[in-house]
Amino acid sequence: xxxxxxxxAIISLYxxxxxxxxxxxxxxxxxxxxxxxxxxxxxxxxxxxxxxxKMSAEGIxxxxxxxxxxxxxxxxxxxxxxxxxxxxxxxxxxxxVMARLDHEGIDRKLSRFIPDIPTSYSxxxxxxxERSIVNFKGxxxxxxxxxxxxxKMKAKWWYVSLPGKSYILLPKIIREAxxxxxxxxxxxxxxxxxxxxxxxxxxxxxxxxxxxNESEAAEITGIPWSDSKAVFKKLDxxxxxxxxxxxxxxxxxxxxxxxxYKAGIFKERKFIDRTGAGDAFGSGFIAGLIKxxxxxxxxxxxxxxYAIRLGSANASSVVEQIGASEGALRDWEFNDLRFxxxxxxxxxxxx
Numbered sequence: 001x002x003x004x005x006x007x008x009a010i011i012s013l014y015x016x017x018x019x020x021x022x023x024x025x026x027x028x029x030x031x032x033x034x035x036x037x038x039x040x041x042x043x044x045x046x047x048x049x050x051x052x053x054k055m056s057a058e059g060i061x062x063x064x065x066x067x068x069x070x071x072x073x074x075x076x077x078x079x080x081x082x083x084x085x086x087x088x089x090x091x092x093x094x095x096x097v098m099a100r101l102d103h104e105g106i107d108r109k110l111s112r113f114i115p116d117i118p119t120s121y122s123x124x125x126x127x128x129x130e131r132s133i134v135n136f137k138g139x140x141x142x143x144x145x146x147x148x149x150x151x152k153m154k155a156k157w158w159y160v161s162l163p164g165k166s167y168i169l170l171p172k173i174i175r176e177a178x179x180x181x182x183x184x185x186x187x188x189x190x191x192x193x194x195x196x197x198x199x200x201x202x203x204x205x206x207x208x209x210x211x212x213n214e215s216e217a218a219e220i221t222g223i224p225w226s227d228s229k230a231v232f233k234k235l236d237x238x239x240x241x242x243x244x245x246x247x248x249x250x251x252x253x254x255x256x257x258x259x260x261y262k263a264g265i266f267k268e269r270k271f272i273d274r275t276g277a278g279d280a281f282g283s284g285f286i287a288g289l290i291k292x293x294x295x296x297x298x299x300x301x302x303x304x305x306y307a308i309r310l311g312s313a314n315a316s317s318v319v320e321q322i323g324a325s326e327g328a329l330r331d332w333e334f335n336d337l338r339f340x341x342x343x344x345x346x347x348x349x350x351x
Contacts, residue, residue: 015081016081016082016083016107016154016155016156017075017080017081017082017155017156017157017290018075018080018081018082018083018155018156018157018158018159018286018287018290019082019083019084019085019110019153019155019157019158019159019182020068020071020072020075020082020083020084020085020086020158020159020160020161020283021068021084021085021086021143021147021148021158021159021160021161021162021173022066022067022068022071022085022086022143022159022160022161022162022163023066023067023068023069023086023120023140023141023161023163023164024064024065024066024068024069024084024086024087024088024097024111024119024120024140025064025065025066025069025097025119025120025121025122025135025138025140026062026064026093026094026096026097026119026120026121026122027062027063027064027065027121027122027123027124027323027324028060028061028062028121028122028123028124029059029060029061029062029063029124029126029131029273029275029322029323030057030059030060030123030124030125030126031057031058031059031060031126031322032047032055032056032057032058032125032126032127033058033127034047034048034049034055034125034127035047035048036048036127043130046132047125047127047132061322061323063100063322063323063324063325063326064096064097064100064325065122065275065276065323065324065325066086066120066140066163066324067161067163067187067189067279068084068085068086068161069084069086069097069100069101069324069325070276070279070280070283070324070325070328071159071161071187071279071282071283072084072101072104072106072283073104073106073325073328074279074280074283074284074287074314074325074328074329075159075283075286075287075290076104076105076106077104077328077329077330077331078284078287078291078310078329078330078331078334079331080287080290080291081107082105082106082107083106083107083108083109083110083153083155084101084106084107084108084110084111085110085111085143085147085148085153086111086140086143087111087112087113087114087139087140087141087142087143087147088111088112088113088114088119088120088139088140089113089114089115089117089118089119089138089139090113090114090115090116091118091119093118093119093121094113094114094119094139097119098111098113110147110152110153112147114139114142117138117139117142118136118138118139119138119139119140120135120136120137120138120139120140120141121135121136121138122134122135122136123135124275126273126322129271129272129273129274129319130274131273131274131275133275137163137164140163140164141163141164141165141166142166143162143163143166143169144166144169145169145172147169148169148172148173148176149176150176150177150179150180151180153176153177153180153182154180154181154182155180155182156182156183156290157182157183157184157185157208157286157290158173158177158180158182158183158184158185159185159187159282159283159286160173160184160185160186160187161186161187161188161189161279161282162188162189162192163189163191164191165195167188167189167191167192167195167196167199167200168196168199170186170192170196170199170200170203171199171203174203174206174207178206183208183209183241183295184206184207184208184209185207185208185209185210185211185282185286185289186204186207186209186210186211187210187211187212187278187279187282188200188210188212188216190216193212193216193219193220194219197219197220200220201220201238204238204239205238205239205240207239207240207241208240208241208242208296209241209242209243209244209285209286209289210235210239210241210242210243210244211244211246211281211282211285211286212243212244212245212246213245213246213247213248213278214228214245214246214247217231217235217243217245218231220235220238221234221235221238222234225245225247228245228253231245232245232253232255232260232349235255236255236257236349240257240296241256241257241296242254242255242256242257242289242294242296242299242304243255244281244282244285244308244311246278246281246282249265250264250265251263251264251265251312252281252308252311252312254304254308255349256299256304257296257297257299257349258299258348258349259299259301259304259346259347259348259349260346260347260348260349261301261304261305261308261344261345261346262344262345262347263308263309263312263342263343263344263345264312264342264343265312265315265316266312266313266316266338266339266342267316268316268317268319268320269320270320271319271320272319272320272321272322273319273321273322273323274319275323275324276318276323276324276325277315277318277319278315279324279325280311280314280315280317280318280319280325280327280328281311281312281314281315282311283311283314284307284310284311284312284313284314284315284328284329285307285308285310285311286307286311287307287310287311287314288303288306288307288308288309288310288311289303289304289307291306291310292306292307294307301346305342305344305346308342308344309339309342309344310329310334312342313329313334313339313342314328314329314334317329317333
């Protein structure tokens with residue numbers, strides 16, 4: 001189990017930059033060289049674990065993950081005052097996750113231990129940078145209505161990625177964020193889009209920033225990503241703020257309602273582990289918007305480009321290390337020469 005020194009975060013309730021709402025997991029990464037077979041999945045192959053056999057791992061790393069943990073680490077390393085709303089079990093794994101928050105300087109006053117339910121846990125098998133994940137949902141999905149209270153959640157932004165059935169809280173989150181005077185960034189899970197699509201679409205008008213991948217954008221709009229222009233036209237109708245769509249190694253596309261921004265990626269020095277790359281881009285992008293003081297209707301190409309560059313740099317840094325947030329950039333690391341320039345094509349949005 002990972003161990004961190006306990007350095008309590010002392011952050012005023014009324015001085016937060018961002019509150020992150022989502023999941024936390026205890027993760028174990030196993031570096032393996034397992035046999036592979038052809039399989040009907042995105043990569044066309046599957047690793048084989050023969051029943052009844054004992055297989056060897058070449059390396060092991062214990063750490064923590066989950067979308068709320070991953071995003072919180074990015075925000076805090078960018079020197080933003082950050083709090084997390086997450087749930088863990090009353091077990092050693094849960095204590096380790098909470099210690100990670102303390103170690104990173106993330107306020108955990110809004111996070112809770114849940115008795116009698118184990119902490120969410122993931123076993124990740126690494127094969128040449130790609131991974132297969134076996135996940136136990138556990139306490140990480142136990143976020144209920146009582147967790148959302150505008151009086152206790154004063155912040156400039158709420159960053160939301162709701163695990164499991166907690167997606168039903170989105171309408172309340174929007175209402176409470178409005179009471180708290182907070183902007184909302186939403187990175188919906190695949191489960192949220194699959195199970196709560198109609199409610200999600202109705203809620204998008206209350207969202208200031210939406211971050212999805214291209215398949216999720218296609219699912220939300222009902223338009224294949226091959227017609228990306230039509231996808232963005234629909235997203236601009238659904239979302240009053242900004243919409244960012246990631247395309248893996250092809251980069252990202254962003255619409256702020258005025259312009260379309262298309263960017264590639266920063267080439268990683270060495271591709272180690274893809275885990276957490278999506279969370280790294282989303283939280284890095286929103287960190288850029290927060291640092292630039294972005295608001296809907298007040299976009300400048302320079303501010304949006306900065307946010308894209310920070311999100312892309314953060315994602316590239318994360319895949320260079322094992323773990324979903326170990327490689328998250330610190331604010332001074334973003335000043336490295338390798339991250340100074342990213343080709344971003346900006347074109348006027350055609351209404």
